[in-house]
Amino acid sequence: MTGTRPVLVVTNLDDPTTDLVVDELHDRGVPVVRFDSGDFPTTLSFEATITIDGVNGTLRTPTRTADLSRIRSMYYRRPSGFSFSHLDGQTARFAVTQARYGLGGVLASLPGCLYVNHPHRIGDAEFKPSGLAAAVDAGFLVPDTLFTSDPGAARAFIKRRASVICKPLSTPLYRIDGVSCTVEVLEVSAEEIDESVAGTVHLFQERIDKSADVRVTVIGDKVFCVRIDSDLLDWRTDYSRLTYTVVDPPPGITEALHAYLAHFRLVFGAFDFAIDRHGQWWFLECNSSGQWAWMEPETGLPMVAAMADLLERKMT
Template identity: 30%
Template structure:
């Protein structure tokens, strides 16, 4: 039995479930926002000290046990939200927090099952500092980078580079509750000299993440599943600056072109080695390929989105995930 832990709105499991079902591999999907409304479950220790876990979906009657779970896809769980019997705000908050505590601890208990996604390793592996250290160890070229709240640090970097790029560290958007607007932070290119005009308060009030701007021929999204590597070429430099040339995520609705790409074996091996050092079986890498043909590592998302790559290029990523989960 394959256990997929995610949420109702997540489209990524669907093609993988289809492929697993076609192979006769049973799948249990746990949509965690409905943990308390759509499922019955129990984890217990009996008088002999034996541990057991079971879960049953109320919607389709499907049931599994801890002993039956052979692989886990810790995909995109959300906090338990739906309640069978709403009460006061205080009681509801307590009940949701208790359900979340159970869910997190259950995922820790399942940590030794072969998995894509890891409640233990994904969050540490998202550290940009750890990523750049690991990237250097496996032989990737990396940009000059600075995390700081010191204006002097950034001015020093600005003396070494013609242009810089400002990026979010961890929070990529701000939700404006009053107006119902989500403000997304995209990477911003700026002339290095312009930082000299920025007052100290702009740096000292938070931590900023700044890198040298790397000139691009094109960009790559490389998805790795186990030892299978899939590369997608992103033609960002055919875009205007505000529609994907600087941050290709802005090009989704502006005709941004993506195609399958033959990645050099050396880079493929480095990607696999990177994930091994991070304790991961899956990752989505972003690279710049420079006009001179250098491959520059930007980041690796340990639980990144990949379905758009498959849909735009035909790369068989869902098949690879099904292969891994079914141990084929």
């Protein structure tokens, strides 16, 4: 594969969304090299040189070899991360750091590569305060939001509003009895706020009196808007109760979507909005590595093809 321009796919083994995209690329005859950073150094190896001629080198998996100077694009999804469990704690931390800044740094510096999305840009966009500030600048309506570890500030914020929700600022793996769980968005009252709030930062946000939710998936220059109807505060908690309708965005939304992505230098984003009783769209968040493929069979939208087009660099 050293004479071709492959697509690098960086994700974990269990990623059905990526499976669909890889199958589409294979059907088109586009070469793909897929790996998980957690494979390094056991079954993944590389060497890279940086000279006045730029980055050169090779990356090897058990079945593929890629020329790092000829990567067409990279689909960076949800790799499991580096693991050196055979080493003692201190040595493992050192090895992880070297791998992150070594292999990770090379993968973030490939010449002429289209990143979907660039791992550093994903990291920037994952900070919710930054995302909300960028959403305001892009022209979206954004609910009043408080970030605090001060119980008094939280109570005062809640008392001044009809309804407030609390949600996590990030969603690391959280297991109960060995089962992976979703940290739910919940409505919270001032009476429920106690001193435990002081233990870390919390996100409190004015609850929108919504009639529906919208998931907007932007893939390059393609915008796919899907209205999600349910009676749930957090629709992620029960997919069986959801109904889907393809909708057109209101005036100004498409421009704001692209302005938001340009702010973080992203080419893909999974945006969540709440539609209020007056039909206004309120920005909630954008996930730069979000899920989207489950909506294609529900709606008929050609989302897998759009992602393959982007990675193939077959853009209109």
